[in-house]
Amino acid sequence: MKRSRILAAGLAASLATAAFVPQATAEVTRGALLTTSCFSCHSIDGTGNMPGLVGYPRDLMISQMQAFKDGSRPGTIMNRHARGYTDEEIVLMADYFSTIE
Amino acid sequence: MANVTRRNFLKAIGIGGAAAATGFGCAANGTVADARSAHVVVVGGGSGGATAAKYLKRFSPEMQVTLIEPNATYYTCYGSNWVIGGHALMDDIKHTYGALKDRHGVNVVQDTVTEVDPARRTVRTAGGATMNYDRLIMSPGIDFRYDAVPGITAADAERIPHAWKAGEQTRLLRSQLEAMPNGGVFVMVAPGNPFRCPPGPYERASMVAHYFKQAKPRSKIIILDNKENFSKQGLFMSGWEQHYGEMIEWVPSSQGGQVEEIDAANLTAISDAGFTRIKADVLNYIPPQSAGAIAQQAGLVGDTFWCPVNQLTFESSIHPGIYVIGDSSVAGAMPKSGHSANNQAKVAAAAIVRELSGQEPLMPSTANTCYSLITPDHAISVAAVYAYKDGTISAVEGAGGVSPADAPASFRQQEALYTKGWYDGITADIWG
Numbered sequence A: 001m002k003r004s005r006i007l008a009a010g011l012a013a014s015l016a017t018a019a020f021v022p023q024a025t026a027e028v029t030r031g032a033l034l035t036t037s038c039f040s041c042h043s044i045d046g047t048g049n050m051p052g053l054v055g056y057p058r059d060l061m062i063s064q065m066q067a068f069k070d071g072s073r074p075g076t077i078m079n080r081h082a083r084g085y086t087d088e089e090i091v092l093m094a095d096y097f098s099t100i101e
Numbered sequence B: 001m002a003n004v005t006r007r008n009f010l011k012a013i014g015i016g017g018a019a020a021a022t023g024f025g026c027a028a029n030g031t032v033a034d035a036r037s038a039h040v041v042v043v044g045g046g047s048g049g050a051t052a053a054k055y056l057k058r059f060s061p062e063m064q065v066t067l068i069e070p071n072a073t074y075y076t077c078y079g080s081n082w083v084i085g086g087h088a089l090m091d092d093i094k095h096t097y098g099a100l101k102d103r104h105g106v107n108v109v110q111d112t113v114t115e116v117d118p119a120r121r122t123v124r125t126a127g128g129a130t131m132n133y134d135r136l137i138m139s140p141g142i143d144f145r146y147d148a149v150p151g152i153t154a155a156d157a158e159r160i161p162h163a164w165k166a167g168e169q170t171r172l173l174r175s176q177l178e179a180m181p182n183g184g185v186f187v188m189v190a191p192g193n194p195f196r197c198p199p200g201p202y203e204r205a206s207m208v209a210h211y212f213k214q215a216k217p218r219s220k221i222i223i224l225d226n227k228e229n230f231s232k233q234g235l236f237m238s239g240w241e242q243h244y245g246e247m248i249e250w251v252p253s254s255q256g257g258q259v260e261e262i263d264a265a266n267l268t269a270i271s272d273a274g275f276t277r278i279k280a281d282v283l284n285y286i287p288p289q290s291a292g293a294i295a296q297q298a299g300l301v302g303d304t305f306w307c308p309v310n311q312l313t314f315e316s317s318i319h320p321g322i323y324v325i326g327d328s329s330v331a332g333a334m335p336k337s338g339h340s341a342n343n344q345a346k347v348a349a350a351a352i353v354r355e356l357s358g359q360e361p362l363m364p365s366t367a368n369t370c371y372s373l374i375t376p377d378h379a380i381s382v383a384a385v386y387a388y389k390d391g392t393i394s395a396v397e398g399a400g401g402v403s404p405a406d407a408p409a410s411f412r413q414q415e416a417l418y419t420k421g422w423y424d425g426i427t428a429d430i431w432g
Helices: A002-018 A032-037 A059-070 A079-082 A087-099 B006-012 B047-060 B080-084 B096-104 B154-158 B167-178 B200-213 B233-244 B293-297 B338-356 B410-431
Strands: B039-043 B064-071 B074-075 B095-096 B105-110 B114-119 B121-125 B130-131 B135-138 B143-144 B185-190 B220-225 B248-251 B261-263 B268-271 B277-278 B282-285 B288-293 B322-324 B365-375 B379-391 B392-395
Touching: A032 B095, A032 B338, A059 A079, A059 A087, A079 B379, B039 B047, B047 B064, B047 B096, B047 B135, B047 B338, B047 B410, B080 B167, B080 B200, B095 B410, B096 B105, B114 B293, B130 B200, B135 B338, B167 B282, B185 B277, B200 B220, B200 B233, B200 B248, B200 B365, B233 B248, B233 B365, B233 B379, B261 B282, B268 B282, B288 B293, B322 B338, B338 B365, B338 B410, B365 B410, B379 B410
Parallel strands: B039 B064, B039 B135, B064 B105, B135 B322, B185 B220, B185 B282, B220 B248
Antiparallel strands: B074 B095, B114 B121, B121 B130, B143 B288, B261 B268, B268 B277, B365 B379, B379 B392
């Protein structure tokens, strides 16, 4: 299925929901908010020449972030960023990424 | 390309389940709003405002979100130096609001906000509309302080471009450089801190040098700087020496760079109490800056020229219910950059959705990434991760920093590739 059709279907579903079903409360988790920061470079749609991260395996993401963080994997800029996150935050982000289809 | 749909994204962040409402936010004026029925107005469609509008809808799809922006098309300030240097075209830095409307359900209004009334929670527009809001996000960017230096006024910008808001000003500076003779002098006056895009003047000098080297190699670039040092200074200066020899001359404030007056009619910058007069063929005066005019009108600026905010949520310290993001806000250690604005927008959007749902704000973690081109194949970067600590946004110690000083050419080239990747990624995140 082409992406435009998927989007159209998603939009229609959301509109239908708005009209007929009482809405749940929105909840933005810390993992979701942390991960939005990744989308600044690695856009959610995989635009541009930055590596796409949506669909990236959870455990591999954790091990690679740790490798950037401890210097065992060289990088241009990810090594500098990775050092800014705690182990817990890295897991939260990897968990969150694994939920995006 | 990843198979991502809006629905999947929403499902992933935990929206659309069967959880019951946990509470309601009470607006100060007595109205009750929740994250589903609330109306959030966003003022300004740049990197901060457009991101905020999009992520409010992503975080809370039923929320009514109105983005008010005067222009149908937006040119990013980042990337505009590439246009000035002839490395990119205006169309490469142009963005529109179709996806925000059609893909994300944002109500995009092309109009100018002329008045904010924090007590009544309304905004008024030049087009004559009055709009109520439950929460307001202000992302009005910068305004210029032309009263800071005598001899030049805002009207002179038609002849002496600042080119610090991209669009017509970018085109004007580019056309002046094209018309300049080989052997001419390009003089840039760089402002003191703080200002939009701290490495911007130095990337601009690099890109102009790139153009001069090809088209008019006997020309000269002089940067008169109202400060003593600048972002990524060591990397810029060694890059300039490597690629441009003596073409770029940087003059710090203590050595005649502190411009005290402009003789606008003669394109001359004056410093050292009149002893130093530098005549330009093309003069690029970048004035000191302040929060955008509407933020000042709304009474959101404090004792400085910028808007103080709660560093956890970006809610104004002066007017509850109004959030200020992007260049206009005082955001702890974060620089005034498009990347900062994009990150701050997400924090503010999450804070509003959670507040309206009766939840505490999250402990934010944000980042800044800034690439600068010295040549199209030689880029440098600065990065930082920020956390909330002791009431302010601080850089996480041991993280971030600039590109290594001793990196090989292949590293610089890879950073140049990622400069383009960053641009494509962040603009897709904002307007895509």
